[in-house]
Amino acid sequence: MRAGLRKLHAILRRDLLTAARHRTGFAITAFGLLTELAAFYFLARAIGPGFRPGGVEYFPFLLVGTGVYTFFVMSTQAFLSTVQEAQQTGTMEVLMTTSTPPAQLVVLSSVSAFAGNMVKLLIYLLAGAVIFAAPFHANFLACLSVMILCTAIALAIGVAAATVQITFQKGSALLWLLSSGVWFLSGAMFPIESLPRPLIFVAHVIPLSYAVTGMRMALLQGESVIAMAPTLAVLAAFGAVLLPLALWGLSFSLRCARQDGTLSFY
Amino acid sequence: MDRVVFESVRKVFRHRPALFNWLGNERSGETVALKGLSFTAGAGEVLTLLGPNGSGKTTALKLISTMLLPDAGSVCVDGFDTQRDGGRVRGQVGIAIATERSFFPRLSARENLDFFAALDDVPRNECSSRIDEVLRDTGLAEQADTLVMKFSSGMYQRLGIARALVKHPAVLLLDEPTRSLDAATTAHFWTTIRELADRQTTILLATHNFAEAGAVGDRVLLLQKGDLLADRPIRRGESMEELRAFYFRMTGEVDEAAGMLQRAGRVS
Numbered sequence: 157m158r159a160g161l162r163k164l165h166a167i168l169r170r171d172l173l174t175a176a177r178h179r180t181g182f183a184i185t186a187f188g189l190l191t192e193l194a195a196f197y198f199l200a201r202a203i204g205p206g207f208r209p210g211g212v213e214y215f216p217f218l219l220v221g222t223g224v225y226t227f228f229v230m231s232t233q234a235f236l237s238t239v240q241e242a243q244q245t246g247t248m249e250v251l252m253t254t255s256t257p258p259a260q261l262v263v264l265s266s267v268s269a270f271a272g273n274m275v276k277l278l279i280y281l282l283a284g285a286v287i288f289a290a291p292f293h294a295n296f297l298a299c300l301s302v303m304i305l306c307t308a309i310a311l312a313i314g315v316a317a318a319t320v321q322i323t324f325q326k327g328s329a330l331l332w333l334l335s336s337g338v339w340f341l342s343g344a345m346f347p348i349e350s351l352p353r354p355l356i357f358v359a360h361v362i363p364l365s366y367a368v369t370g371m372r373m374a375l376l377q378g379e380s381v382i383a384m385a386p387t388l389a390v391l392a393a394f395g396a397v398l399l400p401l402a403l404w405g406l407s408f409s410l411r412c413a414r415q416d417g418t419l420s421f422y
Numbered sequence: 423m424d425r426v427v428f429e430s431v432r433k434v435f436r437h438r439p440a441l442f443n444w445l446g447n448e449r450s451g452e453t454v455a456l457k458g459l460s461f462t463a464g465a466g467e468v469l470t471l472l473g474p475n476g477s478g479k480t481t482a483l484k485l486i487s488t489m490l491l492p493d494a495g496s497v498c499v500d501g502f503d504t505q506r507d508g509g510r511v512r513g514q515v516g517i518a519i520a521t522e523r524s525f526f527p528r529l530s531a532r533e534n535l536d537f538f539a540a541l542d543d544v545p546r547n548e549c550s551s552r553i554d555e556v557l558r559d560t561g562l563a564e565q566a567d568t569l570v571m572k573f574s575s576g577m578y579q580r581l582g583i584a585r586a587l588v589k590h591p592a593v594l595l596l597d598e599p600t601r602s603l604d605a606a607t608t609a610h611f612w613t614t615i616r617e618l619a620d621r622q623t624t625i626l627l628a629t630h631n632f633a634e635a636g637a638v639g640d641r642v643l644l645l646q647k648g649d650l651l652a653d654r655p656i657r658r659g660e661s662m663e664e665l666r667a668f669y670f671r672m673t674g675e676v677d678e679a680a681g682m683l684q685r686a687g688r689v690s
Contacts, residue, residue, distance in 0.1 A: 159543060166540035170526060177528045177569075247525035250585070252543040253487045255513045261541070284590070414491045417435050419483075 160315035162175050164264050171268035180296055189280055190287075190366050195224065197288045198264045209347040212376045216291060224371045229311050229335045234269030235314030236327045238262060242323075243422040252419060259403055262318055263311070270307060276394040283374075291376075298374035300383050305391035306367040312398035320404045320415050325422055363394040365418045424462040425624045426486060431459045433481050433648075440526055440595030454490055455481040457648040459590035462640075462668075463626060465557065465592075470635040470656070471628040472669055473645035479628035480519075482645070484597040486626065488538045499593055513543070518582040518599055527571035530560055535588050539688050542589040561607050561612050576602040580621040581656040583611070594618065596627045600634060612637045619644055632662040632669065 200215035207210045207214050239262065252258055297394035313334070321327025328383065329350040341348070341355060342364040350354055359365050370387040373379040382390065429443055433456040449526060452462040456478045463469045471479040484490040485497050487506045496503055502510040525534045527651055536552045544552060557563045560580040565573070570581065579602045596615075612689045635642055636656060642665070644652040651672045656665070670676070 162540055162546065166537050170529060170537050173533060174526060175526045226451070245527075249484075249489050249519070250517070250524045250538075251541070252537065253489055253512055253515065253517055255509065255589075256541045257509060257543045411491070414489065415493070417490050419489060 158198045158262075160260070163260075164267060167264050168268050168271075170290070171396065175272075178205070180200070185276070186328070189276070190283065192290060193280070193284055210372065212372065215288065216376050217282065217372065218287075218345065219290050220372045220375055221342075221368050223277050223280045223363065224283075224368050225308065225339065225342060225344040226280070227273050227333075228306060228367065229338070230273045230276075231266075231270050231307070232314035232317055232334075233331060234266040234273070234319040235262065235311075235319055236321055236331055238265040238319045239318045239327065240422060244323045245422050246420065249419050252410070252414075255319075259407050262406060263403075264310075266314060266336040269311075272408070274303070275298065293378035294375050295378045295380055297377055298384055300328065300385070301369040301388055302367060302374055302391070305395055306364075306371075307386060308395035308399055312395065312402040315402035315406050316398075317403065319409045321422075322406075322409045322419075325418075338362055341365070344367050363391060363398075366394075389415070423441050423465065425465050425500055426463040427498040428459050428461050428482070428485075428495070428624065429498075431456050431482075431492045431497055432483065432494040433478070433485060434493050445572065454586050455648055456485075456492075457685050459602060459645075459648070459650055460495075461643055461650065461653055461675075463593075465622050465624055466619050466622040468620075468625045468627065468640045469643060470639035470641070471626060471643050471645060472630070472635060472665075472677065473631075473651075474650075474673060476647070477645040478648045479645055482596055483517065483519075483626060483628055486593065487515050487595055488512055488515075506571040514590050515595060516586035516593070516594040517595040518579075518586040519597050525578070527580060528569055530567045530569055531557065531573075531584075532566045534581065535585060538585050539588050544589055552588050552590070556587045559587065559610075560584040561610060574602075576604065576607070579583075579603060580607065591623065593624045593626070596625065598629055598631075599627065600629075600631065606627045608634075636660050636662050636665050642668075646667065 160221075169297045196218045197215055198214070200218060203214055205213070209217050232320045239248070242251060251261055251366070281292075282291075285292055306413070317326075317331045317334075337348060339345075341359040342362055343359065344364075348359045348365060366387050370384060370391065373384055373387065410419075413421075432454070435453045435455055437451045437453070459478065459482065463468075472483065473479050473480060481490065484500060485492055485504065488504045488511055491505055494504070498504070499511045499514055502514075504511050512669075525535065529537065530628055532553055534554065536549060539549050539553065553566075554563070557566050560583050561576065562580050562584060565577060570578070574582065578598070583596070583599055586596070603611065612634065615625060615627070619638075619640070627634070639656045641653065641655050643650060652668075
């Protein structure tokens, strides 16, 4: 446990130092975030106050939907970036010869990205509330529950993307396919009910749909954990199935890459 | 007791065409890198691996480090099999590979070593003194706090050696460790290697440098196309020319450099 925490500390320190020495990145991210918020605000104004999906105003609907979507996609992307960067800089093979088990290393390496994305999501929502006056009625326990389950699912899908990268060197293609499909079907931009019936069915087997819906209920309508139990149960079930499967896949793919000598291929 | 045991190790690299390669001309195939290689290395022994490009030297080192796994046969370090007990093997082995850009560019040399030391479970209270020690041994003490993105290739190589040493490995694997080093650093490095061997570290060193093999090696393994051509001790004071002649006699290659020097009247 103590050794694990020390490794986590070493990884967080590495990423913080690297980020701090890349100062322009902060400014560009902040500018991009504000521009996106402004675009959504004026889009909602253009559509007008009559459009209230799920009984909430359109701007906060968009704000929460795109915030959770971005957190989810960026977090899954973090795993892929971790593996791709290690392959491109040549650190992959060396990292795999340290005493840290490879699967633990990949998961720990993405923790700082998760933490960073969480902070970005908070800033995004706060900026939406403070600058553009988005009305929140949050139930914090429910919000936290949704975030934890959403993180577990993002972890599973991120690990799966890393596995595809190690096995076929095509992790970004898988992630692009998933993120563009999920963007359209998860209800981040508009209610799922607007889709044709067969696509509504597809939307209901995408875990992010439940995360987006759950976060809107918790953050905009102040629903309690008990009232949200069915949504949380679905998210927990997705996590319980996907996470062990993804971790097993990663260990298997790393073993195959060691066998084939393709650890550093990209 | 033998610390490293290679037993009938076979390693094949299979080339699989990329997915969706319908239009390309990429074909599958295989390269046999090692054909049933067997050897042992004891505690405190320095084994030099000589052989032409593609003879299997780096593959042998990568197999010990668990970067690669054998297709047949077994590789054991201190009795632990690399296939079954990879974690335990990795705890005992330090490797410095030839392609030394494997660092985090926006961290300093010290920060990089600190990071890898944590992943290698180096005790926290020893970390700082060990890092100072290996930076000194590799001549990087003055550049300890320089970002490695500003390093030259020789400095990268030194840092790679420092990283391999910081965990105080029982087995040290070095792939062409002095390829980009200047003469003074190389001489200092050879002394360090002998001191480590005196402290019972097993060292396997792949090189094309006969002077290096003669200066630090106890034994030489000569490989060619995945086969072991020779496994013999190196006599103390054995000259570079003797090793070179042995190499060309065994491999059947032509010593073009010696011929050119002879023709130019530089050697008799």
